[in-house]
Amino acid sequence: MFTKWRFDRRLNSLAASGHEVLTDYAGSDWPDRNSAASGAAYLALDFELDGLRRDADLLQAGWVPFAGDCIAMASARSVDIRSDASLDPAAVTIHGIGEQRAARGQKLAEVAGSLIAALSGCIIVAHAAEIEVSALQRVGKAIWGIKLPVRSICTLALERKLHPHLVGAEAYRLGPCRARYGLPDYEVHDALTDAIAAAELFQAQLSRLPEDVILGDLEQR
Template sequence: MFARWRFERALRSLRQSDHSVLRDYANAAWPQRDCRATEASYLALDFELDGLRKDAHLLQAGWVPFVGTTISLEEAHSVDIRSSAELDDTAVTIHGIGEQRAANGQRLRDVVPELIAMLAGRVMVAHGEAIERYALQRATRALYGVDVPIWGICTLVLEKHLKPRLVGSQAYRLGPSRHRYGLPEYRAHDALTDAIAAAELFQAQLSRLPADATLGQLERR
């Protein structure tokens, strides 16, 4: 309940923003906490970053909107984000985005408004949601001087609730979690693929919850 109150308070503050993209975000038609989780609007989001440092560079964003059991692939979007930094070799090996590709990406100030517009009125879904939340808020802080409030659901946290006490450090990663629901194996570390994978996992998780489960109930997970 406190998290929702804090979210709504932040939205009220954004309605006075000098930036139209933030005002539009704040004035969007947001779902209520008692909305059935199977009927709410979501945006699955994934970022590829230059490592997990707090100052890691955003290199790629992928997102896909969905409602309940329907994923709108025609609205799915992936974009490389421009960076002129010397990238971490280990991270490059994982996601395959090298310095030449990063240098040709779109500017952060062009990507973020599009992403915020897509997220307006939707609940963000991500596996390890805190990473996407922090990265997006760091970007809006740099561009607009404010942390955009985000209503999010973490499929990793939800999986720990549904399947507690699994053994092994890899048990709750995205791939193994999908495998438990019979979902196909995807190539990891591409932002759009991982966003779609998280959306499908969340839909599978919803099928294991009571049909009348609400957003407010998921919010406490």
């Protein structure tokens, strides 16, 4: 559960970690939970993983910052992440990242440093955001030995609140959710494309909410 005191305590731990990327993250200007959601800084994020296991390798990361109705495409990033593992053939069929491509990716620590810098002061937005949050915290443990404090909004959970009586899990997948708002159909299972799709969906969802809705009403707990 998100609580401000726990988030602040973890930020204080990062500030004393001695790692520049973490101290910069801790010292960022974080938005107040009582501030208007429409004015906050967000980072739409998506990972492609080797399956849904808790220890699945991260194979690709895509992220893009946005605020209000503006998506900062010039700052969008798509990065393959190095893996020497024997990949799950079923997962490769879905995301298209085979073992040769994975072996040429960037080192996880390099990707993590860039991602944390981009995330500083921002709220993560993702569809089924618990996947991204869990993966990011696992990365923090592996590289720096810390559980990274993050704040996030899940577009899937928000869609269930906005349209609570739809039948079947398929109705809440990213594509059908976007279609309800007249958003175009994108190819799925590319990290950056999925991140952009989540950002656009969240902007559309926000347009259906009261103008004074605050972050605390939307953030995952």
